[in-house]
Amino acid sequence: MSSWDGIDEFFAVASAGSFTGGAKALGASTTHVSRAIMGLEQRLEAQLFYRTTRIVRLTDTGGMLLEHCRRLIQDREEMLALINEEGEPQGELRITCSTAMGERFLAPIMRRFAARHPKLSVSIDLTNRVVDLIGEGYDLAIRTGELADSRLIGTRIGDRSFLTCAAPVYLDRTPAPVQVEDLNRHECIVGTSTTWHFKVDGLATLYKPKARFRAVFDQSGSYPHELK
Template sequence: MSQWQGLDEFVAIATAGSFSGGAKLLGTSTTRISRVIVQLEARLQAQLFDRTTRSVKLTDTGRAILDQCRRILAERDDILASVTAQGEPRGELRVTCSTTMGERYVAPLLRRFAMQHPDLSVELDLTNRVVDLVGEGYDLAIRTGQMPDSGLIRTRVGSRALLTCAAPAYLKTAPPLESVDQLKDHACLLGSASNWHFKDAQGQALEFKPSGRWRCNNGNGVLEAAIAGMGVCQLPEFYVLPALRSSELVEVLGGFRPAEEPIWAVYPQRRHLLPKVRGAVSLLKRDLAAAIAQP
């Protein structure tokens, strides 16, 4: 008997919350799946589930090894997928992306990708936290800006402009704003970035440390404050383009607009040949920039 036998059954029961549900996920019988779990527990000399007539719950041991077992099974599926003749995306694709970009652009693209490949499941985690891809078992991250040398593979899939904007009503009564230095006389609306970026007439990068009485770590919160006339903001273009088109905001310091920031697809080296990763990166590289540019 293989020492690995029973891991599929263990994960299926934990996922479904019952032996019958786990059996249904695997297309087998409750009797068989129960027998396999008893054998696995005997080999481990530990109980994985607390069973009653009404419920099945993971024991402390079961909870401790569940994520590891899921990663083992995912790695197995990845290996099999990488050597299939068809090279079709399959298995589970775990992706992390910042919240707003993920909601607006990445989620629709990956949803289409999943619909095109019925053997693929997608988990998209939208968070502004920098995730440890290897340690937390992710296949792919979408990140922006300059990337440190982390040993991860990166592919540029797009770019984004940073625009400095304010409401016309604010500018009517505000001091002049014709140079970056004059920002010190203005109410700046602060987001998660500690510095704002610009470039001078020679194309050299400039930085300005903004200050003001409004700070929000969510871009929409900064955008709404700018539209309300509270001050000047600097945000990625996908936040402000609708407000610019409706004239709720106008761009300021356009002559000092910084170079566009790259958008990267980042993934561990061992996953870069997997069809599911290769296919997702190709889709993002082909369609993400166009999606961001749309009205």
């Protein structure tokens, strides 16, 4: 038996001034309410109500208990309301995302997300560097490539691909490559990734260009290249 048993019934009867009114307020039967209060009185070893055929009146002990119950029930309701509010996102959400992806895709999405959750503040750090999510206090990272940290949980949200391109003026003096191996005869420009990923006839092929030029663009990750 819980020490709370009978408290709600007692408070309802005391507030309504009758067992019938208290039972109606609780949506319970009068018999249930009466038994619950009798059980409470037995545990307290004190009479809480004077009962007659016409009236129900609190004893001195009942009046003292009522004041304590009023505070207890109010605290309980406030606690439950607070817990329910915590079901709604609130506080600060810290996100890190690569610069190009964040500007193009994340910003408009987060505007709509923040509008739906007014109690939530959102901090977005657009950077291409490798961050320590746990050490730097980020809640979410959006990156391309493989998940390097086994402590984290990753979810694939999409795919992108790079194309291997050349300027028309360059191809005027150098024949266009037909096969991946033909790139050995070309001046390639590499970025953050020194390995290019191709799909040739549906098969994955890796190529490491011998490049004299290196350019780091405002985007991160490694996407599959496709030979056109």
